[in-house]
Amino acid sequence: MQAKSDCDGARGVRKLLTSNEAVAEAVKLAKPDVIAAYPITPQSPIVEKLSEMVESEELDSRFVRVESEHSAMGVVIGAATAGARVFTATSSHGLAYMYEMCWWAAGSRLPIVMALAARSIGAPWNIHGDHLDLVSLRDLGWIISVAENAQEAFDMTINAFLLSEEVNIPVVVAIDGFTMSHTAEVVNVRQVEIPPRKQAYRILPGMEVALNAVAFGEARMLARFDLARDLEESAGLIEEKLGGLVEEYRLEDAEYAVVVTGGLSGDVKDAVDMLREEGVKIGVMRLRFIRPFPKKAVKELPSQVLVVDRANTDLRGVLSVEVAACGVENKNLVAGIGGKYPTVDELYSCLKRFVDGKLSDVEWLI
Amino acid sequence: MILPGNASCQGCPIAMAMRCLDEIENPVLVIPAGCSTVIAGLHPKSAMKCPVVHVPFASTHSVACGLSEAYRKLGVDATIVAWMGDGAADIGFATLSASATRKDDILTVVVDNEAYMNTGTQASLSTFWKAKTTTSPTGKTEEKRNLALVMLAHKVDYVATASVGYIRDLRRKFRTAGKKDGFRFIHVHTPCPPGWRFPSEKTVEVARKAVMSGAWILWEYDGKLRISPPSEKYADKSKRIPLKEYLNQGRFAHLSDEDVKEIERKIDEEWDLLLKFS
Known part of the structure; x- marks a missing residue:
């Protein structure tokens, strides 16, 4: 594995790209054999870009225009079973519609890379960003990475191919709907060599073998355990070669920490900078991955923790519950559901109340 | 292509049809949930002498398409056989239709036992x-x-x-389809002893009576639609056996004479429609 860390400075071309376009540029470098997708806002520009690349012969891939997301995941599962490098992308209801097949992707231990332009799931209809779709992948056995900006969307997508093919677990790269998917930033499009396809097994004609036959009792339970263990252990590889599970921002001497993931992290960092100017010792732990969950890093957080969530499970946010499961008590701010995006000033005032001990246990920034 | 001692029921028509898979070169089977899942074997055993990729119901043709596209891209010679029951054809119909519309390189076999048999004979x-x-x-x-x-x-x-009642015709169709490229579809009538409630030694007899009464019509399209030889003479209604002989199954035991007449009328309609295409 010739993994490149996110910041190793490989030479590239600086381009103005949305996160959708950055993902497509990274996929082009990975040269997938088969791409399958069904359009959905705000993901569609990824696969539109890729189909342009295929039709202009910039990219030598088979692009399958399926009739649903369920079939998009089915096609990439079939192609990966045959030994092909594969890619798909979806969002929101698309992810919900392909949910069954996402289980089969993980259970089959196939290297598969998917981009997710994270978006709210109805009802009611809403096309804007939050993490309600993303968190529905937590129990399946996928590696879940969440980018903060277009550069990281590019880097994480390249890393996703390396990681998935190394550990035989599907990897999703999430970008926030619209605030990232449709927002252009300068991206260093590194010219990275991605090694040839690698995977634990493939099915070929002539083999007298059955894949995923009915497995009762111990065999099924063992498969589930192996997946859970391997997913947990993938943390080592991510920490060592792929930029780590978390980014720590001004945390060294911090007495207060804010845990957050995705594009919203940038706004939280701005609010933290404002408090730092006032002399408050506060920092940010940005989760680059939520599977495997960065338990070790979370356990080392300072005693005062605020988790900012863009998805809830009950009244509490999902990441807040995950952080609590690590034994870390935390206050919780639920924000940005369905694109109700908080301003830096709003975040600043919530953080200020948190530091002053005036924030409730759980608050929704509506 | 299928080993003896597999898990099929006594008189199972699907196991009979599976034996005919040896007409197809380099098969890779894609099997969704159904009786065929069980017949093909439970882990760690496999009853098939070829690779089997087990898949969820509605994904049959998407997984088959992925295999087919990947083998083509990687230069591997294989015949993808999507082997499904009528249940999978119901739940996966949009995917089946999309695959056919794209002309995916897949041979589809629907073994139709006219109900969801693996879950206990629910209507399809x-x-x-x-x-x-x-x-x-x-x-x-x-x-x-x-x-x-x-x-x-x-x-x-x-x-x-x-039909499993006409194995030579079925084998010829598997062989013909196996040699072609593109989207190929074979719909096999598979009378099910426990599901239809008839004695398990009578599978072939019931399958034949379906054809001889005109209730199941054997035909083939390869640019032109033709009635297949075993069905040819039953285009003439007077040559058909009495319908009641076919309907002599537990699932039809309650039919009145009027019901039988109505079914006869529907069969005539079906023939009239089909002959318009031939």
Whole structure:
């Protein structure tokens, strides 16, 4: 594995790209054999870009225009079973519609890379960003990475191919709907060599073998355990070669920490900078991955923790519950559901109340 | 292509059809949930002498398409066989239709036992009108869908119906389809002893009576639609055996004479429609 860390400075071309376009540029470098997708806002520009690349012969891939997301995941599962490098992308209801097949992707231990332009799931209809779709992948056995900006969307997508093919677990790269998917930033499009396809097994004609036959009792339970263990252990590889599970921002001497993931992290960092100017010792732990969950890093957080969530499970946010499961008590701010995006000033005032001990246990920034 | 001692029921028509897979070179089977899942073997055993990729119901043709596209891209010679029951054809119909429309390089075999047998004989879109199932305990109120004709409307390269009562005809159709490229569809009539409630030694007899009474019509399309030899003479209604001989099954035991007449009328309609295409 010739993994490149996110910041190793490989030479590239600086381009103005949305996160959708950055993902497509990274996929082009990975040269997938088969791409399958069904359009959905705000993901569609990824696969539109890729189909342009295929039709202009910039990219030598088979692009399958399926009739649903369920079939998009089915096609990439079939192609990966045959030994092909594969890619798909979806969002929101698309992810919900392909949910069954996402289980089969993980259970089959196939290297598969998917981009997710994270978006709210109805009802009611809403096309804007939050993490309600993303968190529905937590129990399946996928590696879940969440980018903060277009550069990281590019880097994480390249890393996703390396990681998935190394550990035989599907990897999703999430970008926030619209605030990232449709927002252009300068991206260093590194010219990275991605090694040839690698995977634990493939099915070929002539083999007298059955894949995923009915497995009762111990065999099924063992498969589930192996997946859970391997997913947990993938943390080592991510920490060592792929930029780590978390980014720590001004945390060294911090007495207060804010845990957050995705594009919203940038706004939280701005609010933290404002408090730092006032002399408050506060920092940010940005989760680059939520599977495997960065338990070790979370356990080392300072005693005062605020988790900012863009998805809830009950009244509490999902990441807040995950952080609590690590034994870390935390206050919780639920924000940005369905694109109700908080301003830096709003975040600043919530953080200020948190530091002053005036924030409730759980608050929704509506 | 299938080992003896597999898990099929006594008199199982699907196991009979599976034996005929040896007509196809380099097969890779894609099997969704159904009786075929069990017949193909439980982990760690496999009853098939070829690779089997087990998949969820509605993904049959998407996984098959992925395998086919990948083998083509990687230069591997294989015949992808999507082997499904009428249940998978119901739940996966949008995917089946999309695959046919794209002309994916897949040979599809639907083994149609006219109900969801693996879950205990619940009614499917393929269940015969008035047939009793566990979800139509007084008899199904809707018509059986003519899936092969629906597939013909997709303008694919090859569509055929077959029956386990006429194995030579079935084998020839597997062989013919196996040698072709593109989207190929074979709809096999598979009378199910426990599901239809007839003695397990009578599978072939019931399958033949379906053809001889005109209730199941054997035909083939490869650019032109032709009635297949075993069915040819039954285009003439006077040559057909009395319908009651075919309907002598537990699932039809409650039919009145009027019901039988109505079924006869529906069969005549089906022939009239099909002969318009030939």
